Amino acid sequence: MPSFILVFIFVYVFIAYTIRVTLSANWKPAKQDFTMPHPWYNTYKTLINSGRFQSDVRNTFIFTVFFLLISVIAGLLLAIAVSNMNRSKVFFRNLFIMPYAVSFIVTGVVWRWIFNPISGVNLLFKYSGISSIYQHVFGSPLSPQWMTSASTVGNVNSLLEHIIPGGTFLQAQMGIPVAILPVIFAASWQLCGFAMAMFLAGLSSIPHELREAAAIDRASGFRYYRSIALPSLIPMGVTTLVILTSVSLKIFDLIYAMSGSGIAFSTDMPGIFVYESMYKALNYPLGAAASIFMLIAVCIVVLPYLLRFNKGSEE
Amino acid sequence: MSSQIGSVVGSSKRSKRVQFVLLCLFIPVFIIPFYIVLSASFKTSAGADVSTMWRLPSQWSTEGITKAWQALHSNFTNSVLMVVPAVVISSLIGSLNGFILSKYKFRFSNTLFTLMLVGMFIPYQTILIPMVKFLQYIHLYGTIPGLILVHVVYGIPITSLMFRNFYVSIPKALVEAASIDGAGLMKTFFRIIIPLSIPGFVVAGIFQFTNIWNDFLFGIVTIPNPANQPVTAALNNLSGTQTVDWNVLMAGSLIAALPTALIYLFLGRYYIQGLTAGSVK
Numbered sequence: 001m002p003s004f005i006l007v008f009i010f011v012y013v014f015i016a017y018t019i020r021v022t023l024s025a026n027w028k029p030a031k032q033d034f035t036m037p038h039p040w041y042n043t044y045k046t047l048i049n050s051g052r053f054q055s056d057v058r059n060t061f062i063f064t065v066f067f068l069l070i071s072v073i074a075g076l077l078l079a080i081a082v083s084n085m086n087r088s089k090v091f092f093r094n095l096f097i098m099p100y101a102v103s104f105i106v107t108g109v110v111w112r113w114i115f116n117p118i119s120g121v122n123l124l125f126k127y128s129g130i131s132s133i134y135q136h137v138f139g140s141p142l143s144p145q146w147m148t149s150a151s152t153v154g155n156v157n158s159l160l161e162h163i164i165p166g167g168t169f170l171q172a173q174m175g176i177p178v179a180i181l182p183v184i185f186a187a188s189w190q191l192c193g194f195a196m197a198m199f200l201a202g203l204s205s206i207p208h209e210l211r212e213a214a215a216i217d218r219a220s221g222f223r224y225y226r227s228i229a230l231p232s233l234i235p236m237g238v239t240t241l242v243i244l245t246s247v248s249l250k251i252f253d254l255i256y257a258m259s260g261s262g263i264a265f266s267t268d269m270p271g272i273f274v275y276e277s278m279y280k281a282l283n284y285p286l287g288a289a290a291s292i293f294m295l296i297a298v299c300i301v302v303l304p305y306l307l308r309f310n311k312g313s314e315e
Numbered sequence: 316m317s318s319q320i321g322s323v324v325g326s327s328k329r330s331k332r333v334q335f336v337l338l339c340l341f342i343p344v345f346i347i348p349f350y351i352v353l354s355a356s357f358k359t360s361a362g363a364d365v366s367t368m369w370r371l372p373s374q375w376s377t378e379g380i381t382k383a384w385q386a387l388h389s390n391f392t393n394s395v396l397m398v399v400p401a402v403v404i405s406s407l408i409g410s411l412n413g414f415i416l417s418k419y420k421f422r423f424s425n426t427l428f429t430l431m432l433v434g435m436f437i438p439y440q441t442i443l444i445p446m447v448k449f450l451q452y453i454h455l456y457g458t459i460p461g462l463i464l465v466h467v468v469y470g471i472p473i474t475s476l477m478f479r480n481f482y483v484s485i486p487k488a489l490v491e492a493a494s495i496d497g498a499g500l501m502k503t504f505f506r507i508i509i510p511l512s513i514p515g516f517v518v519a520g521i522f523q524f525t526n527i528w529n530d531f532l533f534g535i536v537t538i539p540n541p542a543n544q545p546v547t548a549a550l551n552n553l554s555g556t557q558t559v560d561w562n563v564l565m566a567g568s569l570i571a572a573l574p575t576a577l578i579y580l581f582l583g584r585y586y587i588q589g590l591t592a593g594s595v596k
Contacts, residue, residue, distance in 0.1 A: 001415070003408045003471055004431065010442065010468045011434040017445040029448070078341070081334040092338050094583050095345050101579035101586060103529035105547045106572040109554045109564065110348040119365035127369075189344065194590060201591040221330055239594050250438040253531040257551055271532075274440040279536070284444060291440040302436045310429040 015295065022289040028282065043285045051171030053290060055265040056273050060297075062176055063184055063269070064248040070188040071244060072237070075195025080225065082196065083203045093200065097193035107190055108257025115146040115182040115258075147259040147267060149178040177266035183255055190254070191247065195240050202236035203229060242305045249297045270294045352572070355565035356380055363562035379562030380570070383553075386563070387570055389542065390549035394528060394574075397459050397545055401466040402523045406516055408467070409474020414508050416475065417482040418490050419500070428479070435472035443536050450537060462537050462545070466527045473526075474519050477592050481515040482508070514585075521582055522589030525575045546571045 021027045022044070025037035037043065047053050082092045099107060114120035122143050125131040134142035154175035161168055206229060214224045252271030261268040261276075270290055277287030355363055356379050358372040363379065384391075416428050446465060447456060455461030485508070493503040534545040541552055550571045553559055579586055 001412065003412060004427065006468055007431050007434055007471050010446070011431075011437060014442040014445040014449075015437070017448075018441055018443075021444055029444075078338070081338050084331050084334055085338070088335065088338070093587070094579075095342065097583070097587060097590070098576075098579060099345065099348075100590075101525055101575050102572045103531070103547050103575065105529075105531050105551050106352075106568045107348060109550065109568050110352055112554070113365060113368065113561075114348065114351065116365065119368050123366070123369060197587050197590045198594065221327060243594060246436050250440075252440075253529075253547075256531070257554065271438065271440055274443075275532070275536075278443065287440075288444060291438060291443075294438040295441045298436055298438055299433075302433070306429050306432055306436075309432075310425050 018288045019292060022285050022292055024285055027284050027288075029284070043289045047286060047289045047293075049169055049171070052265050052268060053270075053273060054170060054172040054174075055177075056268050056270045056290075058172060058174055059177065059180055059265075059267065059269055060249060062180060063187070063251065064245060066181075066184045067187050067191075067248050068241065068244055070184065071192040071195050072240060074188065074192040075240070076199050076233070076237075078192065078196045079199035079203060080229075083200060093196070096196050099190040100193045102190075104190070104253035105257045107186060108254045111182065111186040111189075112147075112258045115186075117143060117145050117148060121146075145178070146182045147179045147262060150263045150266065152177045152266070172265070177262070179259065179262045179266040183259055183267055186258060187248070187251065187254055191244060195244065198236050198240040199233060202233045206232050238305070242301055245301045246298050249294060249301070352565050352568050355562050356383075356569045358562045360560045360562055363560060363565075365561055368561075379560070379566035382560070382563045383566035383570055386553060387546055387549050387567055390544055390546040391570060393459060393543060394545040394547075397462050397466070398524055398527045401463045401470065401527050402520050404463070405467045405470035405474050405523055406519050408471055409476075409519060410478045410509070410512055410515065411504060412471065412475035413478025413480075413482050414504055415500075416479045417485075418487060428475070431472050432476060433472075434469065435476070439469070439532055443532075447536065457538050457540060457543065459538075459543065462533060465533050465537055466530070469533075470523055470527070473593055474523060477519045477522070477589065478512070478515055480592055481512065481518075485511060517582070518585050518589045518592060521578055521586050522593060524578060525586065528575050 020034065023036055023040055024034045025042070026033050026035070039045075078092075078096055082089055082096070085092060116122075122131075125134075125142050131142040134140075152173045152175040156174045157170045160174055161170055210228050210232075211224070214228055219227070250271055251269055252275070255267055255269050256272055256275075259267040261272055270293060274287045274291045274294065277283045277290065281287075351368060354371050355368065357375050357377065359374055359376040359378055360382075362373055362376075416424060450456040450461045450465070453461075455464060489507060490503055493507050498506065528545075529547060530545070531547045531551065534548045535551075538544045538548075541549065544552075550567050553567050554564060
């Protein structure tokens, strides 16, 4: 099959080429110099010691944890509630999945303005009186800086440097950057409909006999969900988690359009790092090395899942 | 009758009403960005100020949409020229692959398929350097056909998966009957399988249309010249321009979102099928 061969070249040969670029000191498209640096892993060393990339790792971790929690829990609850509706079922289902059909660039541009300190949500705080109540209690009006906030909550640097050998190599403050919270919200808004669609498909595949049996046993709604529905949703839940984690590790468009790298890289992500290293700073080996980290992270999540699928389909 | 039993188990009447109210509370959260885009698109430049972004237009006008269309129409055309061939070709190849993978088991066919599925998950940042080099080598760098090629190749894993799952439900006896009648693989595929695959093409086609239309990374990397880029890239450029009016930017968002939103509104059922069909189960 020629198309198989093409896909293999575009995936595996291309990845091998990129790895080779990371092992060069100064590869450029115009001057393809494959001379290795000394030591050969020098690009990776530079990358790990860069404060920007450390921020990216931190941001990816925070983003992934919160994004998965919010979108999976919201998706599950919405799926349960939507599946219980009769006439309004299709309306709610279509409404909640709608954002997923729209480009991340479009939603990024719009959310950028909704979370702009001078407009959007802050105007709602003002109109609704929440801001003045807040001012009454805390002395200043409620007007968060959202993505332009420079603060980072918490600091586990000393703890991390204890655990990871190599002394004081952390350049970035390891905590929760406040600026990333609106971005997490926007991503969850856009993708919880996908999680809901997956759980809805899972719920509708529960055999009807099980529901009837539960009815005959006079099981309560809560017991039904705890003992029958949730356990049978686990395979679908795993699939959803794997797909959403891979989306989160690769997130690029939404953040590029919504906040960019942010103040002190507070909303920077590896995807943006790779793009800007290659096409803005023209440091191809460094960008390529960061992309290999992205690939490894995605593979850790996706490969076990794909291998299980491979085994499953051979039976 | 069965739905009555379902309603007894799933939730009582009262708890259903509570769930309905809770769902209604989510409506504003999901509608807000759409409301902002639509209301701002119909404001005049003078009336479009971010300090009054929540208000409906005081004076309805299509000025923003006209200006946004002037700025984006050629990129919109680029997107159309890119997405239509890319969807058709990647769906056709995907259906052929899916057919072979589901009906002709050969040694390592599952391993081969799994290796191909990896291509669906990789971060595309990892392949940008050799991809650009390859496109330059075949003289398609910076062109729409180059972008189509990239979308086709990286679309093959997902379309093959969708069609493979689709063809599992087609009886093997049908394929065997055709081969007894002397039809070869290609003849069986074009005469028997393709006509049966219309629903599969609708689902995979809509799914791929949305994916490719919404792409941004491939668009900006394979085409450096802004005039030849797809509409998502142009919208991002517009958004980065300091002087652009707020109503024009929102109308631009509307234009960039409209094709996929319309497809979703009218063919949402197939799109949702695609969402779950495209997951490895």
